[in-house]
Amino acid sequence: MNLKKSFILPFLFSFSLYSEYFNISNNLLNTLIAFYAFYLLFTLNKKELFIAGFITSICWFYWIGYSFIYYDLVYLIPFVLIGIGLLYAILFYFIGYFHSYLYRFFTIVLFSYIEPFGFNWFKIELLFINSYIGITKIEFILFLLSVIFFISFLEKKKFWYLLFSSFLILGLILFNNLNYRSIPKLELKIDMISTNLDQEKKWLKQYRKNIINQNIKYIQNAIEKKYDIVILPETAFPIPLNLYKDIYNRLKVLSKNITIITGGLEYKDNGYYNSTYLFYKNSVQTAQKVVLVPFGEKIPFPQFITNWINKTFYNNASDYKVAYHPTTFTINNIKFRNAICYEATTDKIYKNLDTSYVIAISNNGWFTPSIEPTLQKLLLKYYAKKYNLVIYSVTNQSQSFIITH
DSSP states (O other), X not given: OOHHHHHHHHHHHHHHHHHHHTTOOOHHHHHHHHHHHHHHHHHSOHHHHHHHHHHHHHHHHTTGGGGGGGGTOGGGHHHHHHHHHHHHHXXXXXXXXXXXXXXXXXXXXXXXXXXXXXXXXXXXXXXXXTSSSOXXXXXXXXXXXXXXXXHHHHHHOOHHHHHHHHHHHHHHHHHHHHOOOOOOOOOOOEEEOOBOOOHHHHTOHHHHHHHHHHHHHHHHHHHHTTOSEEEOOTTSEEEEGGGOHHHHHHHHXXXXXXXXXXXXXXXETTEEEEEEEEEETTEEEEEEOSSOOBTTTBOOSOHHHHHHHHHHHSTTOOOOOOOSSOOEEEETTEEEEEEEGGGGGSSGGGTTOOOSEEEEEEEGGGSOSSSHHHHHHHHHXXXXXXXXXXXXXXXXSSOOEEEEO
């Protein structure tokens, strides 16, 4: 067993993520490293892949346990990390169970569809986001074939294997460069507010007034600077905003001068929604979250298990309520698909898409400081490219940005 390669593979699988984090990403280097990563995925044995899968998952998801700090569940963090590590270790082991390249080809493709407990952030195609290779399934499949041909060349020393591998790679690079459709630039002037609210303080009553007043100042400053739209992050108002009529009505009045998009809780149907509020020309529209975060906003188990977990670990808290369909806002005759945090990184929120513009609001305070905002950014780049979108990403405790496909 080659332990050295078991440690090299996690480095290769994580390189594009951490190079983005340190702002040193390079398309050529990412392409070469991705190729070597899949070369090892095809050639390591199952025990080596088991170790590599465990380490890779920790490199990608060490931050998941951070949120437990705010529930006084710190003691669970090691168990969470070990559980996540073992889950992906088993998946990698399954890929390497047989040495057959055909078997591994099909299991790697299958692996790209697997979302354990509805959590889809280990998207293997992310290795290609900042590279010369595209992210569609057909491009992924052809890339895997190019790796197989290259391995066959090394084993059999037949030149035509290398020729086929090179031909596929060059074709993929050319196709990726040609596969581009322009999106009209918006004439709207948009103020994207990055807040820096500490997660521990955000939900405490003694800080609520200051948070709300600061949000109002952001909006008033945007009005003074003649912005058309001001966007605040997910739950920027950490209250069921529809029940606080004084603040609700004040935002309606301010919306006569500027369109306001902000996150906040919404209480209706005997439960709480994580919602986006659109205050537009003295009117209000809300969009409820469609896809909840597994283990964060919902427990992805049968109800009797969910009830036990909520009672044991979350003080009898209930899962958030969920909407059934994504919402599209219309502002100045321009349509924007709404997305709240995690759901912006899922296919479901882009169903029946009738626009090229998305407003995605997030609260990354649960997981900072960590690479979580960087991973989220790469995922948003993936979906922007997949669906040919411009995404306006507005966040708490990380940088806001505009992503073009």
